[in-house]
Amino acid sequence: MTEPRWLDAAQQRDWRAYIEGSVRLADLLDRDLKSKHGLSTAEYEILVRLSEAPDRRLRMAELAEFASQSRSRLSHTVARLECKGLVARGTCGADKRGVNAELTDEGFALLERAARDHVATVREFFIDVIDPDDLKAVGRAFGAVAERVAKVR
Template sequence: MSEPRWLDAAQQRDWRAFVDGSARLGEITERDLKVKHGLSISEYEILVRLSEAPDRRLRMAELAENANQSRSRLSHTCARLESKGLVHRGGCPGDKRGVFAHLTEEGFQALDLAARDHVETVRDNFIDVIDPADLEAVGRAFDAVLRHIGARP
């Protein structure tokens, strides 16, 4: 068995900064959405994806891929959003097996309010604390990571 390619001190420092920083940022964004709007980050992401889709609707399979959730997790999350009146699920015309998730008007209004606070949290804790050139590098770096890893199975 060959020896692993261990990280050097600088790589270990950068990796840990990423792990710790992204975990903490995730906690802050989740907490703020939950406290201010009663939404989890996964619920918020579903509302965002639906708001950007034509007619504010997507097939559940496409929504799962776009929102980076398993189909099972998405189904549970959409059920919570339905119980809040923010999303409605319905059949696909011409495809008896297909199901659409629709963003309701109430869901769009809830998203509009949540997005105003969420963008401030993102700005205050991510965008505004990173030098613009470094932020651009972060974007390029994670584009490369996503290209390497590929789409979620």
């Protein structure tokens, strides 16, 4: 068995800072959306993806990919959104086996309200605390991470 490539002190410091910051930020964003709008971050992401889609509708398989959720997890999340009247499911036109998720008018209205608060929180705790050059570096870095992880899916 080969020896792992251990992190040096600087890499370990940066890795731990990323873990702590990302976990705390994700928790803050989730708590904020839940307390103000009754939405989890996962539910919010689904509403956003549907709002950006043509006719505010996507196949469930596409939505799972866009929202970075397994199909099973997405199905449960969409079921919760359906119960709230925010999303409706229906068949995919010619392909009767496929299922679409569609953002309802009520869902779109809630998303418009939630997005205002969410962007303010993102700006206060992420965008505005990072130097613009560092923010560009974060974007490049996590674009590369996302690309690498997508290759193993």
